[in-house]
Amino acid sequence: MNRLWRVLYxxxxxxxxxxxxxxIVLPLCAILIVGFVCYVMIVLTDTALPYYFLEVLVAIFLSLWSLTWTLILMLA
Structure with a gap:
């Protein structure tokens, strides 16, 4: 609870x-892992078009999330 208060305050x-x-290696490994998961979700799965569209959106979200936190960790 104390840690949560410090994060908020x-x-x-x-x-x-x-x-x-x-x-520095940790954020880079996170990018590679997220990229691999996105690759598996998009390329290796055999799904219908609506699911493919959803997977692309998830892949974009995960990539942007990973990139954002990597930039925050490296440049802040």
Whole structure:
């Protein structure tokens, strides 16, 4: 509960602590894992068109989420 309060009250300080303790390889591995999951979802699954459209949206969301947090961790 104390950690949650710190995140809500001082997000920048908590984020800086997390960023300092995170090696640069971790966000890059996260990008590769998310990319692989998106590849498997889009290319290797044999689904109908509506499901394919949904998978593309999920893949775009996961890619943007991963890219956003990677940029935050690396550039903040």
């Amino acid at each position: 001082q997000p920048r300080q908590v984020f800086d602590e997390i960023r300092e303790g995170t090696p």
